[in-house]
Amino acid sequence: MAEAKIDLNSDLGESFGRYKLGYDEDVMTYISSANIACGFHAGDPVVMDYTVNLAKENGVGIGAHPGYPDLQGFGRRSLALSGDEAEKMVIYQIGAIQAIAKSLGAEVRHVKAHGAFGNDTQQLTEKGQEHLAIALGNAVKKVDPSLKLIGFMGSRAVEIWRDMGLEAAEEIFADRAYNPDGTLVSRRLPGSVIHEPEKVIERVLQMVMEKRIVCHDGSEIKNINADTICVHSDTVTSLELVKVIRAGLEEKGIKIERF
Secondary structure, three states, X not given: OOOOXXXXXXXXXXXEOOEOOOOHHHHOOOOOEEEEEOOOOOOOHHHXXXXXXXXXXXXXXXEEEOOOOOOXXXXXXXXXXXXXXXXXXXXXXXXXXXHHHHHOOOOEEEEOOOHHHHHHHHOOOOHHHHHHHHHHHHHHHHHOOOOEEEEEOOXXXXXXXXXXXXXXXXXXXXXXXXXXXXXXXXXXXXOOEOOOHHHHHHHHHHHXXXXXXXXXXXXXXXXXXXXXXXXXXXXXXXXXXXXXXXXXXXXXXXXXXXX
C-alpha cells in the first residue's frame, strides 16, 4: 500500500521594504512548498532573495506567486487584462524569481497565481473567461514547461493546463470557506476566512481523509482530489494553524511532502 502523503503550501515573501507581513521564518519550518511573491502584489528584490534563501535552507519547494500589479490593493482587486497582457505579466514575474533563485543556487519548481488573479484565472463560470487560465499556461510553457501549476481543486483551469501538456496540482484551502460550486466565498463576506484551529483541522481531515468539503451553506462537495493544502500566512492565527494542520495529518499517518 502506497504511503499517504500530501503537500502543505503557504504564500510567503509578502513583506515590502520596511513593512513586515506574516510569520515567514516560523511558517517555513512546517510547510513543504512556498509560493513567493514576485514584486507585483507584494515583495521586493530584497524580500524575494531573503525568502528564497529561507526556503532553500529549510528544504522547502520554491514557487513563483505572480499577481496583478497592485501593491496598494495587495493584488486582491481584479484588473481587466487581455490574454497577452496577462501572459507577459506572468513571464516577467517568473523570470524575476528564477533569477534570484539561480543566484542562490536554488530552483523554482512551481507557479501559483495570487489573489484576484488566481480567482480570475480559476473561478471560471463562462467559456469567455478562460483566456487568463490559458495565458498563465502559455507563460509557463514559454518560460519552463517543467514548472508545475497549482490550481483550485476540480477547477476548469486545471483541465486546461493538463490539456496543454502541463503538470497541475489540485489545491484545497484549509482556512477559507467554500461555495457549493467549489469556488471560495468572497473575502468581503463574513465567515469567508476561518481562524479557529479546531475548525481548520476538522475541515482538513474531512477533505484529505474523507474526500469531502462541507460548504458554508451546509451542503457538501464529495469525491474531491487534493494534492496540496494552502494555509495563508497573513491570517492572524496562521502559525498556529499550520502547526495544528501538520501535527493533525502526521498523527493520522499522512506525511507532509512536496508534491
